[in-house]
Amino acid sequence: MDEKFDIVKRFVEDNPNVPVETVAKETDTSMKQINRWIREERLSFSPDSSYGIPCENCGRMIRTGRFCDECKTKLTNTLRSALDTPKSQDRQLWQQDDKNRMRYIK
Ligand SMILES: [Zn+2]
Known part of the structure; x- marks a missing residue:
């Protein structure tokens, strides 16, 4: 697999402007790989490449x-x-607990 990676990497370096x-x-590698x-x-697309891969969150084209x-x-x-969040929730619970205890004492 690493040998394949070297081949692909070299190819991408030599041909920065070709689509995936x-x-x-x-x-001879799968697109998925x-x-x-x-x-x-x-692997990364070159900065001058017009190709990219979509951001998994917003779909904008990114290089890598x-x-x-x-x-x-x-x-x-x-x-x-x-x-x-858990920390502030803990604090809230603790405050509520304190209030309840106060009420109980009264
Ligand atoms: Zn994004």
Whole structure:
């Protein structure tokens, strides 16, 4: 598989402006495999290439990986707030608990 990867990588470097379909045909590799290498950021379309792969979130054409820069930033922020949420929920529960206890004492 790695030998195949080298062949594909070399072909893409030599022919930066060919569509994935051609790369697949010329290197005798499946499109699925090439797309996977692109998603894994092992392969990348050249910046001058008019071809790309759609961002998995918004569909914008990107050179490599799974998401465009904008979505990457957004997703990082979402992840961060998702990590923050349990903490603030805990605090809320703790406050409620405290109130209940106060009421109980009264
Ligand atoms: Zn995007």
